[in-house]
Amino acid sequence: MKIDYIIVGLGLAGLAFAEELILANKTFIVFEDNSQNSSLVAGGVYNPVILKRFSPVWNVKEQLEVALPFYKALERKLEIKIDEKFVIKKAFKSIEDQNNWFSAFDKPTVAPYLDAVLDTEIYPGVIANHLLGNVKEAGRIDTLKLVKSYREYLQKNNWIRFQKFNHKEINFDNNIIQYQGLEVGKIVFAEGFGVKNNPYFNHLPMEEAKGELITIHAPNLKIDFLLKSTLFVLPLGNETYKVGATFNHTDKTSNPSEEGKKELIEKLKKVIKVPYKIIEQTAGIRPTVKDRRPLIGKHPKHKNLAILNGLGTRGVMIAPTVAKQLFYHLENDLDLDKETDINRFS
Ligand SMILES: Cc1cc2nc3c(=O)[nH]c(=O)nc-3n(C[C@H](O)[C@H](O)[C@H](O)COP(=O)(O)OP(=O)(O)OC[C@H]3O[C@@H](n4cnc5c(N)ncnc54)[C@H](O)[C@@H]3O)c2cc1C
Structure with a gap:
């Protein structure tokens, strides 16, 4: 053939x-x-901003202009719903972190994605010692x-x-x-x-990095946005959330590990304060260069x-x-x- x-x-x-x-x-x-x-x-998240430094993702505007219609067309072709838009709320670590958010408004490539009004609301179950900053034009593709x-x-x-x-x-x-x-x-x-x-x-x-995620059931956590703190908490519906992710440069397997789970549990203690049950753990290797x-x-x-x-x-x-x-x-x-x-x- x-x-x-x-x-x-x-x-x-x-x-x-x-x-x-x-x-x-x-x-x-x-x-x-x-x-x-x-x-x-994969978490499947698309986020135009690198939230550690408040800098834009490389070629972000051009990438989104191609990617969003691409996934929309696939939704139609395959008759599935895969693109869910949401706001990402960045939990500031310190006043300095919060000030850096406002400095980022000087960068024309980042400013369109950041909300100038900070979120002062208290969300039940969420640990936030400072305010929250909203990132716009973000969402998630259900890659699975x-x-x-x-x-x-x-x-x-x-x-x-x-x-x-x-x-x-x-x-x-x-x-x-x-x-x-x-x-x-x-x-x-x-x-x-x-x-x-x-x-x-x-x-x-290649400088590959293994990543692990857990899915939790947390009925008392009521958030419909992606919470970005020391890790991300991503709502999936039915009171479940994907939590991640780890970065491991030595383990080259795609198997979920106890070490990965422990790391996520430890970090999650600083992000939410409600009981939860782990219902799944997954892992994969990011093909990073x-x-x-x-x-x-x-x-x-x-x-x-x-x-x-x-x-x-x-x-x-x-x-x-x-x-x-x-x-x-x-x-x-x-x-x-x-x-x-x-x-x-x-
Ligand atoms: C924990 C974790 C969280 C992530 N979260 C996000 C996120 O939120 N947002 C985001 O954009 N990205 C995220 N990523 C990154 C994203 O998953 C990758 O960038 C992307 O999936 C890479 O796609 P790929 O097709 O290049 O590789 P892969 O998905 O690895 O696909 C390669 C395919 O090739 C097949 N294959 C390999 N060798 C052979 C062979 N010899 N014969 C036949 N088949 C073969 C494999 O089985 C595999 O199916 C995450 C990754 C991980 C691990």
Whole structure:
């Protein structure tokens, strides 16, 4: 069988690239082996502001302009609800922290997302020693629901194989790739941290970070916004909340750990003061890059092999933009952004 593309991996990156191929009427097959689960466990939050420093997320305006319509279109296509808008309330740590919020109004790239009027309300169950600052234009994509529905959609069309992609079985025959009986134009690797097993791209400098989350049932906590303090508390409905996340640079497994749970419980003591029960714990590895920018581009020697990776902590916002950039780079030879092009490491 002849196809235009293979995509390896169906997380947020693979999904966004598959959408580009479908729009352009390209033929493709996805390989997915469930070895990584970052997109399945992600909080899914999109937040235009880095709240530690009150600075804007890189290219935030451009990313949101692509991402929000992208997820809206998927809601229609898959007939699911995945985008929930909410306000993020930042609990200030100190008066200095609060003053820094107001200094941020001098930055034209951040100011539109911050509310100048601070929230003085007391929320039952929430520990807040200072006031709260509202971040606008934020929300959450239910990435678990999205990826599951998208895989089902691909399966119905025979566009996905739930198998491990074996890099050793790639055969190069001039401009055509042979893989397990398929004659393929190009392969796009969207493997997340799975890239560590990819002999063509595993030289790129990943600085992956394992993240763990717990879901709690807390009937006395009545908040309908995302509370951002030393960790985030994200309302899911039915009195349940997702709480996270940890950053661990040594453990390379996707298994939930006792250590991760303990850390979250300890931190949560400083954020809420109501009883709760842990009903779930999840973990995954964020595919973060040393310089915190995505990894996009062609293999230096095999130009029909490409990578779409390095989405780091913000896959929801960035995946649709970089998938589009890679698609036009591969199909129309458009230049890549120098900050995301893997050539920066050559
Ligand atoms: C705890 C946690 C919380 C997070 N919270 C947020 C958040 O709130 N907002 C946000 O924007 N981002 C968040 N992220 C980051 C986000 O999850 C990632 O940026 C994004 O999911 C990465 O997507 P990806 O498709 O590149 O990788 P992945 O989701 O890891 O997908 C890669 C896929 O490739 C498959 N694969 C790998 N190798 C092979 C192979 N050889 N053959 C076949 N299949 C293969 C894997 O099974 C996997 O399905 C969070 C991450 C974690 C871990």
